[in-house]
Amino acid sequence: MFRLFWADDGGLPANDRGLAYGDGLFETIRMVEQKGVLLSRHLERMVRDAGRLGIEVSRRDLANVCVQAAQRFAGRFRGEGWILKLTLTRGSGGRGYRPAPGMEPNLLVSASPLPPMPDIAGEAVDFSKVPLSVNPVLAGIKSLNRIEQVLAAAELGPSLFEVIMADHGGNLVEGTRTNLLLRQSDGWVTPPASSLAVAGVLRQWVLERLRQQGERVSERPVAVDDVLGPDCHGLFLLNSVLGFVPVRTIAGHDLPVDGGLATIFNPLETLE
Known part of the structure; x- marks a missing residue:
């Protein structure tokens, strides 16, 4: 179990x-x-x-809290x-990095308005100057350690929807709040989960859906030339709150915009 805290109570x-x-770690869930x-x-x-972090929590207890939160906030x-x-x-207590045995986790629950939805005609993005380091032990976990994303997000201006972060080898990994999906002539390409700071739930959902439809999907490193080259038929940003976001321009380069991917994901069809 865990100790439950409500953000509006302090x-x-x-x-x-x-x-x-x-x-x-945390989860951000779009509610209707x-x-x-x-x-x-x-x-x-x-x-x-x-x-994976050694924190025990049950799905049933989390689901019960979601019911309480929905009744409280909706x-x-x-x-x-x-x-x-x-x-x-x-949990709480103790000085120093080493956690005390038998600590009781804390769960903080909060609610906020839905952010503005992206332009279905495509958004402008750029390459981030902040490199992304992914510890293999923590790969994919939406942990509270997001300082690299904070620094990268500071690069955003009013004309930019997102910045794309690369690893130290120069391969494109993900946005500050989005996963990447590239369309090429022979199928779809996305960086492997082992390279990601956050492996998004929408990313996994769409990969499964594309494969069910017989589409070819490759999980491999994505180079800048893959995006700027002639075989790019569209770049999409994935986020379970915002959905599929087509990229219209990246660092001033025009990209082809294909709105077809958005037709396979209707948030209202995935409500639970």
């Missing part, structure tokens, strides 16, 4: 290890009234990745929906 205690060391987009996948990822928002955020930390 939040986590000052000695929480998530605040002190980033010792935890009292149901969540890809909710099961979000909860399964939190349970799985918490286990009436405050109108229109397209709202955002439910679950922040799970190892």
